[in-house]
Amino acid sequence: MHATNSIFADRLFVPLMRAVLHVVLARGPWLVPAPSQASVVIEATRVVYSAAVAQREVRISNEDDFPNLIQVWVDSGDPESRPDAHDERFFITPPVFRMEPKSGQSLRLRYLENDLPKDRESLFYLNVLQVPPVSSDQQDNNKVLVMIRNRLKLFYRPETIHADPATAGDAIEFQIQKRDLGYVLVASNPSPFFITLTGLKLSSETADYTVDSRMVAPFARQMWMVDDPEVTDQGEISIRYQWIDDYGAGRPRTANVQR
Numbered sequence: 001m002h003a004t005n006s007i008f009a010d011r012l013f014v015p016l017m018r019a020v021l022h023v024v025l026a027r028g029p030w031l032v033p034a035p036s037q038a039s040v041v042i043e044a045t046r047v048v049y050s051a052a053v054a055q056r057e058v059r060i061s062n063e064d065d066f067p068n069l070i071q072v073w074v075d076s077g078d079p080e081s082r083p084d085a086h087d088e089r090f091f092i093t094p095p096v097f098r099m100e101p102k103s104g105q106s107l108r109l110r111y112l113e114n115d116l117p118k119d120r121e122s123l124f125y126l127n128v129l130q131v132p133p134v135s136s137d138q139q140d141n142n143k144v145l146v147m148i149r150n151r152l153k154l155f156y157r158p159e160t161i162h163a164d165p166a167t168a169g170d171a172i173e174f175q176i177q178k179r180d181l182g183y184v185l186v187a188s189n190p191s192p193f194f195i196t197l198t199g200l201k202l203s204s205e206t207a208d209y210t211v212d213s214r215m216v217a218p219f220a221r222q223m224w225m226v227d228d229p230e231v232t233d234q235g236e237i238s239i240r241y242q243w244i245d246d247y248g249a250g251r252p253r254t255a256n257v258q259r
Helices: 003-026 136-140 165-171
Strands: 031-033 040-042 046-050 056-062 068-075 090-093 096-099 103-111 122-131 147-157 173-179 182-188 195-203 208-211 214-216 221-226 237-244 250-258
Touching (some): 040 147, 046 056, 046 103, 068 090, 068 103, 096 103, 165 195, 165 237, 165 250, 195 221, 195 250, 208 221
Parallel strands (some): 031 147, 173 250
Antiparallel strands (some): 040 056, 090 103, 173 182, 182 221, 195 208, 195 214, 195 237, 237 250
16 A cells, blocks of 8 residues: 555544444445446446456546545445455455545456356456545534445356357347246346346237346346236247347347247
8 A cells, every 4th residue: 555545544544434334234325326427437337357367457437526435345246245245255456445536546356266167157246335535524523424336247257168258148048938827038048158138128919018127147047927918929929138248238139039
């Protein structure tokens, strides 16, 4: 840590981290997901960590006119995770640091273990917590400290996967099945990649039916109830959707739905 960061840590780190711990433990409304206008901006909407590289860098920038304290950690799927529950299979530098106004910073992630599946991706989440500076007046007046957390999907991709991620979403197979409780739409993912599907709309000759966005795990399925007989009782059904690629872009596609 640089000298300026050490001074900052000595004066502000302890009270700020106490505030962070208080808010996270309380799980109150002061720890909020990052809105679109968040002032600490991450270069990507998702992070793909390829095992072929020693580490993965993620760039962030502080668009504020004042410094922010940043804390970073990885979790394995708990949306309520805390910094002290960091997944220790990943080493992050720096984990806590001060960001000067209008400045940038690189986060370096390094995977330390060798315990993940070799035939498919594994899913984690990268958390970036933004804590604004606290003046002595604010501490004395017991004002609420509002912190913003970005939480991004972090995909660990083994080097042994040889399939092409650029076409993974095109391989999703859709089927309408009749079950005891009604019809369900089934999306099957035959690929080793996590595939996020958005904007899904079923279409028959007479009606459209929209289902919610979901992520399909490698070699797994997702299912949705479809309760519109104008869709399920017709002949041919198609589906329009977008799947999200490695760069966070939506790739539109239309496919036939099997019966």
